Amino acid sequence: xxxxxxxxxxxxxxxxxxxxxxxxxxxxxxxxxxxxxxxxxxxxxxxxxxxxxxxxxxxxxxxxxxxxxxxxxxxxxxxxxxxxxxxxxxxxxxxxxxxxxxxxxxxxxxxxxxxxxxxxxxxxxxxxxxxxxxxxxxxxxxxxxxxxxxxxxxxxxxxxxxxxxxxxxxxxxxxxxxxxxxxxxxxxxxxxxxxxxxxxxxxxxxxxxx
Amino acid sequence: xxxxxxxxxxxxxxxxxxxxxxxxxxxxxxxxxxxxxxxxxxxxxxxxxxxxxxxxxxxxxxxxxxxxxxxxxxxxxxxxxxxxxxxxxxxxxxxxxxxxxxxxxxxxxxxxxxxxxxxxxxxxxxxxxxxxxxxxxxxxxxxxxxxxxxxxxxxxxxxxxxxxxxxxxxxxxxxxxxxxxxxxxxxx
Numbered sequence: 159x160x161x162x163x164x165x166x167x168x169x170x171x172x173x174x175x176x177x178x179x180x181x182x183x184x185x186x187x188x189x190x191x192x193x194x195x196x197x198x199x200x201x202x203x204x205x206x207x208x209x210x211x212x213x214x215x216x217x218x219x220x221x222x223x224x225x226x227x228x229x230x231x232x233x234x235x236x237x238x239x240x241x242x243x244x245x246x247x248x249x250x251x252x253x254x255x256x257x258x259x260x261x262x263x264x265x266x267x268x269x270x271x272x273x274x275x276x277x278x279x280x281x282x283x284x285x286x287x288x289x290x291x292x293x294x295x296x297x298x299x300x301x302x303x304x305x306x307x308x309x310x311x312x313x314x315x316x317x318x319x320x321x322x323x324x325x326x327x328x329x330x331x332x333x334x335x336x337x338x339x340x341x342x343x344x345x346x347x348x349x350x351x352x353x354x355x356x357x358x359x360x361x362x363x364x365x366x367x368x
Numbered sequence: 369x370x371x372x373x374x375x376x377x378x379x380x381x382x383x384x385x386x387x388x389x390x391x392x393x394x395x396x397x398x399x400x401x402x403x404x405x406x407x408x409x410x411x412x413x414x415x416x417x418x419x420x421x422x423x424x425x426x427x428x429x430x431x432x433x434x435x436x437x438x439x440x441x442x443x444x445x446x447x448x449x450x451x452x453x454x455x456x457x458x459x460x461x462x463x464x465x466x467x468x469x470x471x472x473x474x475x476x477x478x479x480x481x482x483x484x485x486x487x488x489x490x491x492x493x494x495x496x497x498x499x500x501x502x503x504x505x506x507x508x509x510x511x512x513x514x515x516x517x518x519x520x521x522x523x524x525x526x527x528x529x530x531x532x533x534x535x536x537x538x539x540x541x542x543x544x545x546x547x548x549x550x551x552x553x554x555x556x
Contacts, residue, residue, distance in 0.1 A: 210425065210428050210429065211424070212424045212425060212428060213422065213425070219417065254453060
């Protein structure tokens with residue numbers, strides 16, 4: 159969810175989903191300023207890893223790094239914990255010879271990290287939305303189905319539609335932030351579906367009465 | 369102590385782990401200490417990342433260590449080799465922090481003599497037996513001519529399942545084997 163922009167604000171400077179490495183993106187919930195510091199440390203760590211190991215860091219490594227960093231700030235004097243949770247998405251190598259598989263990692267201010275099939279962080283309704291996800295998530299969904307599910311989840315909390323959403327898709331080949339026009343299209347599809355189910359439910363009721 | 373040879377039985381190939389080998393040339397203390405230290409770093413990598421370290425990364429760790437001690441007078445010329453996800457790999461690392469990737473290296477005071485033999489007979493389609501013979505021959509010729517080279521020839525073969533020790537032959541015994549060879553080739 160993206161907070162409504164003031165008319166005079168440039169939307170490109172308020173991105174909540176950022177790139178951390180060539181094929182790793184990070185979204186956060188919490189203090190934006192703390193996020194900037196943490197993301198910068200992670201970006202530097204990813205490059206240092208590439209320099210010393212001559213290979214890309216795995217998503218698990220980056221998640222572990224962020225979690226370790228967040229934990230450090232809970233056990234040192236004169237500092238306060240980072241006020242944010244992160245959700246990191248990317249692709250990881252499977253066994254040798256298999257395709258890369260998508261992974262999602264979450265970290266929190268305590269410094270724990272865990273892997274998820276689907277997850278929601280932030281806001282007051284995270285728990286209800288997580289239950290919504292659990293009901294509607296299926297394994298091996300297509301990209302279209304996943305985007306639709308995500309937009310459905312966001313629509314539960316966002317009133318004004320696509321203007322208040324930021325959707326970023328990461329594929330094995332790269333990442334893409336969806337344009338507002340594309341998000342609006344998905345919103346329209348969902349809204350049409352809701353109308354349809356309501357109309358058919360309405361049609362059934364008169365038949366029951368008669 | 370100058371040119372005093374303290375021991376002829378020093379093991380110049382260090383077994384870092386069942387899939388990684390390091391050779392020793394230069395200062396014996398520097399080589400054995402830092403390669404054992406590398407072994408520790410490789411094990412920590414395995415524990416943290418749940419997979420074996422690549423040869424590129426292991427050699428880089430050693431090269432970076434050498435770089436941070438530049439100017440302290442370390443003396444080490446080593447080759448790090450092993451078999452990882454990308455196949456068999458060979459890296460040369462020395463005390464300046466130089467790190468080079470290659471198919472063939474010879475390191476140490478007798479390296480030039482060994483290069484002569486290697487470069488004459490190396491092909492990229494050698495059989496295992498031919499390669500073992502070539503390595504043995506190169507070491508023999510280097511130790512024959514270079515006073516500072518000698519001792520035991522420890523020969524290893526690296527495969528996808530790890531390294532295997534082939535033999536440990538005293539180079540002085542090798543002399544008579546090659547002398548026989550010369551005799552028979554001269555007479556024919």
